[in-house]
Amino acid sequence: MSDEVSQADDDGIENFLILQTNLHPPYQELHNGTLGGYSVSVLNCAFERIGVGYGLAVAPRQRNRELVRNAQADGFFLARISQFMDEYAVASNPLALEKWVWVSPSRRAVEASNVKVPKPDGVATIGAILGSNEAEWLSEEGYTDLVRVPSIASLVGQVAAGRVDYALIDKHSFEIARNELGIGAEQFLVQFERYAPLVVYFSKRYVAKFPDLIDRLNTVLEFCETNPMRLEPWERDAIERVHLPAVRQLARSPDLIRNVRAVMERNRMPADQRRLVDEEWTTMARLGEPSMKARAVLGNQLSEFLRNFQLTSGGQVAEAFVFDVYGQIIGMNRLTSDFDQSDEPQYQMAQNINRDHALIDDIRFDASTRAFLSQITVPILDPDSGQTLAVLTVGLDVSAALRPES
Structure with a gap:
């Protein structure tokens, strides 16, 4: 686990907090050993405005959630809004909006006269990143026998190779991974599924100790979110x-x-x-x-x-x-x-x-x-x-x- 700690104001020492996150370009990514990305920039801006110091710890998604569930961390991001996480944590206003799409090999468009997204009771092989927001949602929606892979690069590669019929993935992240792998867009069929607002979840233990923090954070978030999502x-x-x-x-x-x-x-x-x-x-x-x-x-x-x-x-x-x-x-x-x-x-x-x-x-x-x-x-x-x-x-x-x- 690696830590990247932001500067803390003197007034923010008492309620200094540690937030867990994972690498998820372009939202959280490493630049020359320093954690950055869109969501980190927004949080840096917001916490600076309210005078609260915070640090970041990087770990896999599942471990991040378990640390918060067990009161071993103050919060984690980015996460979709979920009633299961609401049981042990409190959500902020959204920091980002993901666009989830079904990605499949483009040859399926030739094989099927009317390509549709897969259903939970279908026979298609469904893939998602291990511990991801998408994997959790798929399980909740009744999709069984999911192929859970450790990274987005692996998932995109398996779709391109035909080992996975459909993958549910954030469109922006998919495009970054596809470009890094050097695979042409023509090899994939992309179909829109849903929008997924992503938030910071704070543990109920931390919120009980500092009950006004989330309201203060939400108040300034609108001044820190400077990048609109372009309409396609x-x-x-x-x-x-x-x-x-x-x-x-x-x-x-x-x-x-x-x-x-x-x-x-x-x-x-x-x-x-x-x-x-x-x-x-x-x-x-x-x-x-x-x-x-x-x-x-x-x-x-x-x-x-x-x-x-x-x-x-x-x-x-x-x-x-x-x-x-x-x-x-x-x-x-x-x-x-x-x-x-x-x-x-x-x-x-x-x-x-x-x-x-x-x-x-x-x-x-x-x-x-x-x-x-x-x-x-x-x-x-x-x-x-x-x-x-x-x-x-x-x-x-x-x-x-x-x-x-x-």
Whole structure:
């Protein structure tokens, strides 16, 4: 086992903690003997912000979980959210979103006229990395006789050689391993299965001793996660074909337009006043509380309309809000992180001369909804004049909206 310990502030000595992890590029990887990667960078940022020192210990996944279960370590990452781990540990907000795919030899596409992902009661040979999040999920879903291999390189190699019919694996990690092995993409068939949010699990023993740490960590994580997950062409196509028309239909809805007109701010708020309103809104939103202005917006009829829309979305929509041509929030299904949208890319929608324009954002974790979202933004037009009345943003929960069965 090797340790890589971060710097601890004087105030963080008392609650200094050790987190277990494993090597899992690009999330945790060694660079010249130093542990780095995306998740380590996020944690370094977050712990520095809250003034808590921590160290890292590298070991296999299964051993990491057992150390936390037996109260021999303070926590481990990255892990999928699981009711079994919830029994002995407490999860943070997600640090990353994995995209799990079924990888099979490309020749299977020729052998079968309609290639489908394997079922738990099928005869195909299923492979996964020993002790991985994917292996645990497969077992829980009823897949038996799994081929568990020690490393991702070994798993990819066995698929390429035809010894494993299907492997369940994170797409990004698979592509890194495939490139390192020098195997061409044309030798594999890749089919999307699901998104898997990954978290840090803290032992209940540590949480009992320092009960406010996870809340403090969650509060700053949103400021440390700087890399959005790019929408792949098939994901963007699915949003454009299935979800964008529904959002545009909502924006043209006479009921929505009537509610927008009923609550529209007729004048631009003076800059000084808007700044103060936004500061109070943002500060209280970080505490999970609405400011006086936010409470008023949440209570209006437009917000009630948006809440009803979200509730009837089948879980595919996590948020919906409307801001006026000045960038001021005038309706929302739930509390947004800020009031003033004039510094956001979505604000440009208000003055865009192309009335058919829509903005579809890449995937980011949204702390207020605790979901990974892709936001769709469209203008709300006056049906008489064609001028922009306001702008509608709908946040799709990609884990629900882009799963295969949807």
